[in-house]
Amino acid sequence: MARIRKVDTKPELVVRKLLHAKGFRYRLHRRDLPGCPDIVFPGRKKVILVHGCFWHRHECPAGRKVPRSKPEYWGPKFDRNRARDARNAQELAAIGWRLLTVWECELSNLETVTRRLVRFLR
Template sequence: MSGERYARSTRSYTMSRIRGKDTGIEVMVRRYLFARGLRFRKNDRRYPGHPDVVLPKWHAIVFVNGCFWHMHEGCAKHSMPKSHVEFWSAKLLRNRERDREQHRALREAGWRVIDVWECELGRDTRDERLERLYREITESGPTA
């Protein structure tokens, strides 16, 4: 194995198990918000990007992003793969550009857009980040 961490078949299987919604970090965020009394819609297809959490009462939208898939800049969890560099560079850059466009469209429609990153939900920082998320959502009060 020329410097690869996993055998090709193991890596292929692992990548095939990654899902686009209801990931562990998304479920963690939703459980926290629900326990704090917030009600929301999840993965609402009516909005650009099918946001992970839509809170109409607060006019806020939350995206829970994996650091690798959304190219979290300056994060240790994001690194460019060493194989198939052209493919991964193009794919991840498209993801980041699509995210920016979707956020812009949502803001133009009057929504507050909040990103929560996978690295912020690690054991050491999880409680503080979830509390800050709650404040970010509720700070301006509910809309009419």
């Protein structure tokens, strides 16, 4: 299946900027980790994923949206995305990594997101 997420999507850049401003340094897109996580903190063994609500089926209005055309195509595609996210999270946990998912819609409140990020990384 083709990649559903472009590298350097905008929400990810927003999160990276927040982290940088807080003094956190990270690595990007470690291909040797399950799911090639977006933002990686090797010393802390922590990763942050920035998920688009639509593609990754967040429990928010954007994540519940289903295109009106070709439901027989979108349903299975969304199921696969969810299954893959769950599998990646399990595999990361199994090798001792902790994971924080930041949803696109959360970026409407940068203060709250920043607090979550800092709490996760401390």
